[in-house]
Amino acid sequence: DTEVTQTPKHLVMGMTNKKSLKCEQHMGHRAMYWYKQKAKKPPELMFVYSYEKLSINESVPSRFSPECPNSSLLNLHLHALQPEDSALYLCASSQGGPANTEAFFGQGTRLTVV
Amino acid sequence: GQNIDQPTEMTATEGAIVQINCTYQTSGFNGLFWYQQHAGEAPTFLSYNVLDGLEEKGRFSSFLSRSKGYSYLLLKELQMKDSASYLCAVRPAGGGSYIPTFGRGTSLIVHP
Numbered sequence: 406d407t408e409v410t411q412t413p414k415h416l417v418m419g420m421t422n423k424k425s426l427k428c429e430q431h432m433g434h435r436a437m438y439w440y441k442q443k444a445k446k447p448p449e450l451m452f453v454y455s456y457e458k459l460s461i462n463e464s465v466p467s468r469f470s471p472e473c474p475n476s477s478l479l480n481l482h483l484h485a486l487q488p489e490d491s492a493l494y495l496c497a498s499s500q501g502g503p504a505n506t507e508a509f510f511g512q513g514t515r516l517t518v519v
Numbered sequence: 520g521q522n523i524d525q526p527t528e529m530t531a532t533e534g535a536i537v538q539i540n541c542t543y544q545t546s547g548f549n550g551l552f553w554y555q556q557h558a559g560e561a562p563t564f565l566s567y568n569v570l571d572g573l574e575e576k577g578r579f580s581s582f583l584s585r586s587k588g589y590s591y592l593l594l595k596e597l598q599m600k601d602s603a604s605y606l607c608a609v610r611p612a613g614g615g616s617y618i619p620t621f622g623r624g625t626s627l628i629v630h631p
Contacts, residue, residue, distance in 0.1 A: 438618070447623050449621075461618065507564040508619070512560065
């Protein structure tokens with residue numbers, strides 16, 4: 406199993422809503438990532454979890470709140486988003502640590518904030 | 520910090536060969552990745568170079584020169600399905616920071 410599964414695939418939410426994006430992998434990877442990607446731009450790193458601990462937060466606004474309940478799951482909780490937060494949100498995982506090599510990406514959640 | 524540069528867009532003909540270049544400047548280096556991303560889809564891993572030289576994998580090859588801060592992705596026998604964005608990503612060295620930073624990507628358009 407080399408899949409990273411993200412749900413939902415599409416999400417439309419209002420600026421006062423609270424929603425969560427979910428990501429799951431069963432490859433035994435210990436590093437998991439959230440990226441944000443706007444159209445025609447490369448993915449931008451948001452958060453990194455390493456061994457279930459938040460290791461990198463790339464100055465992301467607090468309206469985005471990550472959570473790693475266990476080594477296979479990664480959530481991104483969304484609250485009071487702005488229309489400019491509309492983007493493709495990609496989850497990825499990799500082995501983690503010094504042996505870290507390529508990252509495997511999920512298919513993404515296409516988020517629209519209205 | 521890191522600075523990664525790739526051409527924004529390239530076009531090529533089906534059946535031809537195309538080379539996509541990537542230059543980088545980084546304070547530490549621990550490998551370079553190439554990813555392919557079709558519109559609206561997730562990036563998929565193509566190659567990883569950590570030592571100088573050419574790595575061949577089917578129709579795709581990737582080259583690295585660490586002294587020149589330079590890599591290229593070579594695509595042979597181009598097919599229409601190769602139309603996609605190709606992302607160069609550099610993995611920094613040390614400090615527990617193994618997260619690759621992506622270049623802006625090169626949009627490749629393959630036409631008949």
